[in-house]
Amino acid sequence: PGSINDAAFAVQIQHPHTMSQARIIDFPASYHNGACGFSFADGHSEIKKWVDNRTVEAPNYGQTIPLNVASPNNPDVLWMSQRTSALKPGKTR
Template sequence: MKNNGVTYPRVRSVSMNAWFDSTDVTSFGSGFRVYKKMSDVIDPGPSLTWLFVDEREDSMNDGEMVVGMNGYPDKPQQWMIVDYPASYHNGAAGYSFVDGHSEIKKWKDARTMPVLKKGQLLPLNVASPNNPDAFWMMERSTRKIK
């Protein structure tokens, strides 16, 4: 983490789903729900919508984790990874969902787990066509407004 040009050790590893009350997600998927209050979480529903995640230290650049929704669900050539989930738990990340349950998700695609370079930020917003992990994250982040 940098503050006034000085690098400090990271102080957290958890980020919030950017589709919750964010102001800067629309460029990552037009027409998708931005949840403003609990009663908005109707699709995909509280048990299928993640709220907090372990985010990689070299991806963490703010308090939220953006899951890009462009191409969801049926244009896999457009899928991207905007911010990266952690893979600290034997190639898996911890997710907490709106209904209170949590899951450990083991990643399948190496593109979801690039090599960690201490002290450097990863390139973010990277094309990841046909990545099953990107699809898993999209499935549990938000939905198109009907």
């Protein structure tokens, strides 16, 4: 299918209350039955099955995958943002 443009992966959501502005900067993998694995710096990992069809980019053979795509109110973007963003000062998990 499509190809990654670089080694980076990103989603953008400023705050859970601004879900209408959520964006997928780079699409995550979905080769494993619509899911992929995430590994984290602390050594744990999680497997996530995508629940929103907009997260799984349909293959367009011979074309590049689009970047920085609006995906308002996408629960998968919220899930990724909650796990890949820094904690607010004074907060713990």
